[in-house]
Each structure stands twice: as C-alpha cells, then as structure tokens.
Amino acid sequence: MKGRRRTVEKKKKAKNKKENLECWLMLAPFLLFFVVFTVIPVLISLPVGFTNFDMINKPDFVGLSNYKTLFLSDRIFIRSIRVTLIFAIFSGPVSYALCFFLAWLINELPPKLKTIFTLIFYAPSMANVYTVWQLIFSGDQYGYLNSILLDLGIITSAKQWLTDSNYILFVVITVQLWISLGAGFLALRAGFQNIDRSMYEAGAIEGIKNRWQELIYITIPAMKPQMMFAAVMQIVAAFTADIAGRNLVGFPSTDYAAHTIMTHAFDYGWIRYEMGYSSAICTVLFIIMFAANKLISKLLAKED
Amino acid sequence: MSKNKKLKASSKRAGTKISGTIAIFVFLFVLGVFMALPIYLAVVMSIKPSQEWFIFPPKLYAIDPTLDNFRQMFRDAGKLWVPFSRYAANSFIVTVAVTTAQCFTASMAAFVLAKGRFKGSKFLNSIIVISLLYQSNVIYIVQYMVIAKLGMIDTYLALILPSVATPMGVFLMRQSISQLPDAMIEAAKVDGADMFRICWNVVMPNQKPALMTLVIFAFQAAWNIQANTYVFNEALKTLPTAVAQAAAAGIAKQGVAMAAAVFMLIPPVTVFMLAQKNVIETMAHSGIKD
Numbered sequence: 001m002k003g004r005r006r007t008v009e010k011k012k013k014a015k016n017k018k019e020n021l022e023c024w025l026m027l028a029p030f031l032l033f034f035v036v037f038t039v040i041p042v043l044i045s046l047p048v049g050f051t052n053f054d055m056i057n058k059p060d061f062v063g064l065s066n067y068k069t070l071f072l073s074d075r076i077f078i079r080s081i082r083v084t085l086i087f088a089i090f091s092g093p094v095s096y097a098l099c100f101f102l103a104w105l106i107n108e109l110p111p112k113l114k115t116i117f118t119l120i121f122y123a124p125s126m127a128n129v130y131t132v133w134q135l136i137f138s139g140d141q142y143g144y145l146n147s148i149l150l151d152l153g154i155i156t157s158a159k160q161w162l163t164d165s166n167y168i169l170f171v172v173i174t175v176q177l178w179i180s181l182g183a184g185f186l187a188l189r190a191g192f193q194n195i196d197r198s199m200y201e202a203g204a205i206e207g208i209k210n211r212w213q214e215l216i217y218i219t220i221p222a223m224k225p226q227m228m229f230a231a232v233m234q235i236v237a238a239f240t241a242d243i244a245g246r247n248l249v250g251f252p253s254t255d256y257a258a259h260t261i262m263t264h265a266f267d268y269g270w271i272r273y274e275m276g277y278s279s280a281i282c283t284v285l286f287i288i289m290f291a292a293n294k295l296i297s298k299l300l301a302k303e304d
Numbered sequence: 305m306s307k308n309k310k311l312k313a314s315s316k317r318a319g320t321k322i323s324g325t326i327a328i329f330v331f332l333f334v335l336g337v338f339m340a341l342p343i344y345l346a347v348v349m350s351i352k353p354s355q356e357w358f359i360f361p362p363k364l365y366a367i368d369p370t371l372d373n374f375r376q377m378f379r380d381a382g383k384l385w386v387p388f389s390r391y392a393a394n395s396f397i398v399t400v401a402v403t404t405a406q407c408f409t410a411s412m413a414a415f416v417l418a419k420g421r422f423k424g425s426k427f428l429n430s431i432i433v434i435s436l437l438y439q440s441n442v443i444y445i446v447q448y449m450v451i452a453k454l455g456m457i458d459t460y461l462a463l464i465l466p467s468v469a470t471p472m473g474v475f476l477m478r479q480s481i482s483q484l485p486d487a488m489i490e491a492a493k494v495d496g497a498d499m500f501r502i503c504w505n506v507v508m509p510n511q512k513p514a515l516m517t518l519v520i521f522a523f524q525a526a527w528n529i530q531a532n533t534y535v536f537n538e539a540l541k542t543l544p545t546a547v548a549q550a551a552a553a554g555i556a557k558q559g560v561a562m563a564a565a566v567f568m569l570i571p572p573v574t575v576f577m578l579a580q581k582n583v584i585e586t587m588a589h590s591g592i593k594d
Contacts, residue, residue: 016421022499023420027428030413033469036454037447038435045442055445102335105328113329115580119573120336126524126572128565129346131558135362136342144345147361178339183521187476190513193583194480211324225479232436232475240439262439269441282440289437 049280054273066280077281079256080264083169084239084285087260088292091173092238095180099230102181103188104215118189125182130247133175137161137248162249168257172245179244180237184230191226195219224300231296239289242266261285343569350374350562357558373563380550380560385538388546395527395543398463399571402526405468407518411511413469414477415503419489429478432471444533451534462534463542467526473518480514481507516579523575527568544568 049066051059070077106117136144139160146158161167195218200208203218220227242262245251249258252267261281269278349357351369359367381388416422417429447466456462484507492502508515530544547568551561 019420019499020422023416023422023425026412026416026420026499026503030409030469030474033409033465034435034471036450037466037469038443038471039431040450041443041446042435042438042440044446045440048442102332105332108325108328109332111584114584115577117332117336118580119576120340122576123343123569123573124339126576127343127346127569129342129562131561131565132342132345132349135345135349142358142362144362151361178342181339183472183476186517186520187479187514190480190517190583193513194483222483225482229476229479232433233472236436236439265441275442275445279440279442282438282442286438286440290434293433293437 045279046283048276049283051276052274053276053279055275056273059276062276066277067284069277070280070284076256076259077261077264080259080261083256083258084241084260084262084288086169087173087176087241088235088238091176091180091241092234095177095238096184096230096234098177099181099185099188099234100227103185103192104219106189107192108211118186121181122186124179125185127179130175130244133248134162137171139163163254165253165255165257168249168253172241172248172258175248176237176241176244180234182233182237184233184237187226187229187233188223191223192219195222228297228300231300232293235289235292235296239285239292261288346562347566349559350566352559354559373559374567377547377550377560377563377567381546384546384549386541390539391541391543391546394460394463394540397460398529398542399523399526401460401464402467402529403519403522405464406470406473406522406526407515409469410473410477410518411508411515412500412503414474415481415507416499417474418478418481419484419486419507420499432475432478435471436475448533456534458535458537458540460540463529463531463540466531466534467529470522470525473522476518476521477511477514480511484510513583516583519579520572520576524572527572 048059050063051061052066053059102121106114106121109117135142138144138146139158139162141147141150141158143158143161145161146155149155150158159167161171199218199222200214203214208214208217240260240262242260245253245258245260245263246266251263253259262285265278265281265285268274268281345364348364348366350373351371352366353368353370353372356363356367378388381391384391417425417432451457451462451466454461456465488506489502492506497506528544529542530548532541532545535541547564551557551564
C-alpha cells in the first residue's frame with residue numbers, strides 16, 4: 001500500500017518535472033527575444049534617470065538631481081502632468097466605454113455587417129491621416145469645420161482651432177478618441193465572438209429577458225480577461241498620448257496646451273539630447289501608469 | 305437555406321427583437337459615418353487634382369478625380385537610390401517573417417503562461433504587463449546598442465528580430481486562453497498528449513478569434529517597420545521609408561502625401577478583412593452546429 005503510494009507520487013513528480021521542462025521549452029523562443037530586445041533595454045534604461053547622459057559622453061551619476069529639478073523647478077513639467085491627467089481622464093474612460101459598447105453592439109448584427117462596422121471603427125487606428133484633421137480644423141475659412149460653422153451661422157469668424165490654447169486640448173482629445181478604437185476594441189470584438197452561444201440559450205431558459213440582462217449576467221462575466229487587456233491598452237494609450245498632439249497642433253503647442261508628459265520626454269530626449277532627464281520623466285510617467293493600472297485592475301476584479 | 309439556419313439559431317436567444325437590431329444598426333451607421341469621414345476625405349484628397357485644393361468652400365468630393373497623385377508617388381519613389389520593387393520586396397520579407405514569428409512564439413508562450421503549472425509563471429505574467437506600461441526614449445538607444453553588439457546593423461535581422469516577441473501579443477493570447485476550462489487540458493493530458501501537442505492540437509483550434517486578432521496587430525506593426533536607425537543601406541529599407549521620401553515636404557505635394565497614406569493603408573485593410581471574415585464565419589458555423 002505504502003510502496004504503491006510512493007511510486008504514484010514518484011510518477012507524479014516525474015510528470016510534473018516533465019511538464020515543467022516542456023513549459024520552459026515552449027516559452028524559450030518568446031523569452032529569448034523578449035529578454036534580449038525588451039527586458040535588457042528596460043533594465044539598462046532604468047538607472048539612466050539618475051545620470052546626466054548626452055548620448056555622446058558616458059553617463060555621469062548625479063543622484064536624485066534630475067528628479068529634484070523636475071518637481072521643484074521645471075514648471076512646464078508640472079504643467080505637462082496636468083495636461084496628461086486631464087487628457088487621460090477625458091479620453092481614457094470614454095474610449096474604454098466606446099470600445100466595449102461598440103464591440104458589443106456590432107456583435108448583435110448579422111455577420112457581413114459585423115466585418116464592415118468593425119473595419120470602420122478600427123480603421124482610424126491604422127491610418128496616418130493627421131493632415132486631414134489639420135484641414136478639418138484649419139484656422140482659415142478653408143478649414144472644413146470653420147466653413148460649416150460659418151455657413152450655419154454658429155460662429156461669425158473663423159476660429160483658430162489649432163493655435164488657440166482654449167481649443168487645442170479639445171481638438172487633440174477629439175482626434176485621440178477617434179484613433180483610440182484600436183487594440184482594446186479589437187480584442188473585445190474577438191472576445192464577444194468567442195462566447196459560447198449555448199450560454200445564451202441556457203440563459204433564455206433561466207429567464208433572461210432582453211439584451212441588457214444578457215450583457216450583464218452572461219456576457220460581461222465571460223469577458224473579464226478581454227476587458228482586462230483592453231483596460232491596460234487604454235491606460236497606455238491615454239497616458240502616453242503625444243504623437244497625435246505633435247502632429248496636429250505642432251511642437252511646442254501654444255502655451256504648452258497639448259504638452260503631455262510624453263511630449264516633455266520627447267523634447268528633452270530627441271531635441272535637447274538630455275537623455276538622463278528624459279529618462280527621469282519617463283520613470284515618473286511609469287509610476288503614474290503603474291498606479292492607474294493597479295487601481296483599475298482592482299475595480300475590474302471587484303465586480304465579480 | 306443558410307438564412308433559415310441563422311433564424312433558427314437566433315430564435316433561441318431571448319428577447320433579441322428585430323426592431324432592436326435595426327435600432328443598433330441605425331445608431332452604428334450614424335456614428336460610423338462620422339468615424340469614416342476623415343478617411344473618406346483622405347481618399348478624396350488623394351484623387352483630387354492640385355487645382356481643386358483651394359476651391360472655396362471646400363468640397364467633400366473630387367470634381368475631376370485623377371490618379372495623378374499616385375502616379376507621381378510611384379514616379380518619385382522610383383527615382384530613389386534603389387528600384388521601388390526592392391523596397392516592396394523588403395517590406396514583404398519583413399512583414400511575413402515578423403507576423404509568422406510573432407504568432408508562433410506568442411501562441412506557445414501564452415498557452416504556457418495561461419495553463420502551464422511551473423514556477424515563475426506568475427512572475428512572468430506580471431513582467432509582461434509591466435513591460436507594456438514602461439515606455440522610455442532610452443530603450444531605443446539601448447536597443448540600438450544591443451543590435452550593434454550582436455553585429456546586426458545593416459542586416460535584415462535588425463528589421464525582423466526586435467519585433468518577434470511583443471508583450472502585447474502574449475498578453476492578448478494569454479487572456480483569451482485563460483478562458484478555456486482546465487478540464488479540457490487535463491483530459492488531453494490523460495490521453496497522453498504532451499504540452500506541445502495540447503497547445504497546437506487542442507487549444508489553438510479554439511483560439512481563432514484571438515489568433516486572427518494577433519495576426520492583424522502583428523501585420524500592422526510589421527508593415528510599418530522602418531528601423532532607419534538600425535539600417536543605413538538603402539537596399540535594405542522598407543516601403544514606409546520610400547513612400548515617406550516620395551511624399552516629403554511641401555504644400556504642392558499634399559496630394560502625393562495623401563496618396564501615400566492611402567496606398568500604405570491598403571495591405572493592412574486587406575489583411576484585416578480576410579482575418580475578420582475568417583473569424584466571424586467560423587464562429588457563426590460553430591454557433592449553429594450545437
């Protein structure tokens with residue numbers, strides 16, 4: 001009896017060991033490239049924030065001085081934190097909600113329409129058409145928006161959408177929302193597509209009456225993993241927003257109205273070649289995003 | 305006949321009235337028009353002759369559409385250091401290699417991270433999310449140093465290898481695979497299948513939506529690879545570089561720039577359509593089967 005149990009345990013152990021080995025073998029191809037091209041660069045770049053580094057001479061250790069400058073004397077940085085937070089608060093939750101509800105609504109349509117609508121909403125994230133947006137918001141009367149608003153008599157003179165600091169953030173957030181139905185949206189579409197239809201049939205038997213109840217009692221609980229993925233994607237997109245702003249309203253924007261933390265990092269990194277300082281900026285941004293991610297993971301997990 | 309089948313399948317769902325579906329369609333259609341407008345305008349501008357650019361008030365269509373901008377783009381791109389076909393071939397090689405490699409490595413890694421029992425699984429999962437959240441300019445510099453150390457500057461490898469493993473791809477697949485019941489994997493283990501077999505024969509056939517989504521992401525990223533900091537030899541550069549050079553600078557070239565943007569959008573949109581169609585059709589079938 002005892003001997004048998006021991007051999008069973010031994011077999012189990014051997015099996016676990018085999019599975020362990022198989023797991024690592026299957027991970028190996030990914031891990032190799034991930035470590036070489038992502039993990040190592042990240043680890044090496046982390047301490048650069050504590051140095052002065054101009055990309056020509058060797059980094060020069062300066063302790064916390066970059067961070068002191070950032071928070072104590074860099075007023076544009078403090079401003080960029082504000083811009084980033086406003087940006088993230090307006091564009092993040094809205095785009096997340098859009099991703100989810102549009103993915104859900106599209107799922108209710110017949111197959112052919114599903115493909116077409118998914119393409120229409122996803123295409124902006126593939127396209128590189130800032131020029132078109134510049135023409136839409138162009139400050140002279142050739143701008144589409146000005147032309148329409150003037151025609152309708154809503155405004156009496158052409159508005160400087162791209163250079164008036166009152167409008168800049170609004171314009172950039174609009175365009176960012178337009179391109180924000182990207183990875184998160186598509187992952188949610190795939191998630192909806194993957195839900196077992198028999199669950200809906202079972203739900204119908206158990207008294208689910210309409211689409212709303214279906215969504216809340218069946219669909220959302222089954223979509224947790226995709227919702228988590230989309231949340232991380234939207235956090236990254238909302239907090240690292242930079243390119244849309246620079247392409248639309250130029251760099252630097254009037255009164256730094258669209259100057260996000262990422263734009264600030266770009267400024268010091270690729271224009272002034274102060275990589276140490278730029279790296280410190282990125283580290284602060286990482287801490288903010290990490291906190292946001294922790295918070296949102298908690299919120300999503302709580303709903304269970 | 306297929307219509308009959310579909311009706312039967314949907315009639316089993318509770319309270320999905322046809323009027324509701326029509327309301328959803330109308331809502332999506334209206335929103336869709338606004339979403340599609342800028343891209344529609346991009347297409348219009350790419351076929352507008354230059355004399356129509358400054359007509360007032362601005363028109364939402366081209367009065368006298370022409371393909372001149374596209375011709376000009378190909379002509380200018382053809383005048384670069386190497387023939388246009390060379391850029392196209394480079395892009396093709398890089399895109400196919402990156403997409404294939406990414407799907408292969410991400411699928412296996414994601415399966416193991418979702419369902420494998422081994423030490424370090426939790427740690428690796430959180431590293432992957434953290435690496436998504438950490439964005440820094442310095443990373444590009446260190447990547448350059450790594451590529452230089454590996455002696456890959458000015459080779460195809462510099463265009464391909466850095467994009468093989470993306471944390472986003474693994475994260476996406478892992479989330480999707482984690483939804484599969486453990487019993488399914490245990491059953492396959494009892495049948496004597498090893499992890500590799502379970503991954504490709506049991507799990508992946510169930511993961512078409514996520515895998516096709518990954519194909520779309522990977523293709524899109526690979527198609528836009530320029531890597532001009534790793535590759536200086538013009539004969540190794542890709543289409544985005546050639547097209548950008550052809551469309552560079554100047555109001556006179558705005559039409560050409562739009563043509564370039566529209567041209568670059570065609571392959572990813574095609575892949576997107578094929579992948580989505582594939583997902584939706586297979587799922588519709590499996591939904592009916594029951």
